[in-house]
Amino acid sequence: MEAFRNRPLKKTYPVLWVDALYEKIRYGHRIVNMAVQVVIGIDEEGKRDILAVQPMQEESEATYKSLFDHLKSRGVEDVWLVVSDAHKGLAKAIKESFIGCSWQRCKVHFMRNILAHLPSREKESFASRLKQIWLQPDYTTAMNYADSFMDEYEEKYPDAMKVLAEGLEDSLQFFHFEQIDPRKISSTNILERLNREIRRRTSVVGVFPNQDSYIRLVTSYLMEYHEDWSIGRSYISPTILQ
Numbered sequence: 001m002e003a004f005r006n007r008p009l010k011k012t013y014p015v016l017w018v019d020a021l022y023e024k025i026r027y028g029h030r031i032v033n034m035a036v037q038v039v040i041g042i043d044e045e046g047k048r049d050i051l052a053v054q055p056m057q058e059e060s061e062a063t064y065k066s067l068f069d070h071l072k073s074r075g076v077e078d079v080w081l082v083v084s085d086a087h088k089g090l091a092k093a094i095k096e097s098f099i100g101c102s103w104q105r106c107k108v109h110f111m112r113n114i115l116a117h118l119p120s121r122e123k124e125s126f127a128s129r130l131k132q133i134w135l136q137p138d139y140t141t142a143m144n145y146a147d148s149f150m151d152e153y154e155e156k157y158p159d160a161m162k163v164l165a166e167g168l169e170d171s172l173q174f175f176h177f178e179q180i181d182p183r184k185i186s187s188t189n190i191l192e193r194l195n196r197e198i199r200r201r202t203s204v205v206g207v208f209p210n211q212d213s214y215i216r217l218v219t220s221y222l223m224e225y226h227e228d229w230s231i232g233r234s235y236i237s238p239t240i241l242q
Contacts, residue, residue, distance in 0.1 A: 001219045004226070005053055009075045013041035013051070014241050015180070018067075018084040019191040020056065021198060023214055024207045031207055035059070036218055037067055040191060041076075044241050046234030048190070050222045051076070055211055061089030068097035081177060083188055085109040086167065102177075105170035107134045108187045113167070117160035126157075133168075134186060139175035143168075179240040190235075194225065 020035040027034075039052035051071060056063050064087070079098040084090055085106045094103050111130060115123050133149065136142035146168055150161045174186040184190070198221055208214040229235075 001216060001223070004223055005219060006074065009041075009049075009051060009071065010043050011075060012044050012078040013049075013076060014044065014080045015042045015185055015236075016040070016051070016079055016082045017188050017191050018082060018087075018090070019188050019195065020059070020087070021195055021218065023202055025211055025214055026207055026209050027211075034211060034214070036215065038191060038194070038218075038222070039067070039071065040194075042236055042241070044238065046236040046238040046241055047232075048229040048235045050226045050229075053215065053219045053222055055215060059088045059090075061092050064090045064093035065097060068093060072097065081173065081185060083174075083185055085188065086113075086170075091170070102173045103170060104173040104185060105167055106186075106188045107171050108189065108192075110167055110171045114160050114163050117163065118157060126153075130164075134171070134182075138178070139172055142172055142175060180236060184236060194222070197221070 017040045018037065020037050022033050022035050024031050025034040035056040035058075037052060037054045037056045038050070039054075041049050041051045043049060052067060054067055054070060056067070079101045081102045081104055082090075082094050082098070083104040083106060086109070091103050094101055111127065114130065115127055118126055129149065133142055133146045136145055146164070150165060154161045171186075174180075174182050177185060198218055201221060202208075202214070202217060205217070208217075
């Protein structure tokens with residue numbers, strides 16, 4: 001499994017998806033929540049691959065920089081877009097690690113952040129209008145729609161509109177890669193499905209006796225996906241990645 005986690009990688013991965021899994025680990029006499037960072041990449045042939053399964057003690061610029069340095073040490077040089085939630089320090093680490101790379105803030109997580117500032121009874125109707133921002137045909141139209149939307153709700157939901165205004169630009173970066181299906185690069189849904197299955201398997205364990213046991217289980221499961229993806233069809237057409 002160490003060989004899998006440290007194997008050489010390709011030079012170019014146009015898109016990376018990054019997310020964290022949290023589980024309870026026994027650490028000495030204490031039980032702590034530990035994160036495992038998972039990175040999926042798309043190569044120039046449009047094939048999905050598991051690039052990293054790396055433990056993380058905390059979310060910070062330094063730990064994300066270490067994650068990306070590990071990818072680079074294994075051969076990765078060129079990344080166009082990284083898709084993730086707004087993890088602490090991640091955007092800055094991307095900027096420093098991959099020059100010219102864009103960051104797409106996961107639109108699904110972003111919508112949840114906005115909806116957290118609304119009364120429960122109004123979330124459903126509000127969300128149906130909010131999501132239209134990311135369903136517009138292009139970046140300019142999406143920005144115009146969002147501006148009108150914020151003007152309409154600024155007085156009623158000032159906190160929600162503040163969150164929207166501050167994160168809007170980062171959530172619309174997928175529009176600048178118009179050759180790629182926006183459903184595939186506007187959120188971390190590709191990782192969410194993996195995470196749900198991993199949690200289903202880890203839930204029977206409860207508290208892991210140590211970090212290594214958790215890493216082994218997660219890695220073994222992701223290696224199965226790696227094998228399936230390597231012989232499966234392309235996730236994104238290679239002709240649009242050239």
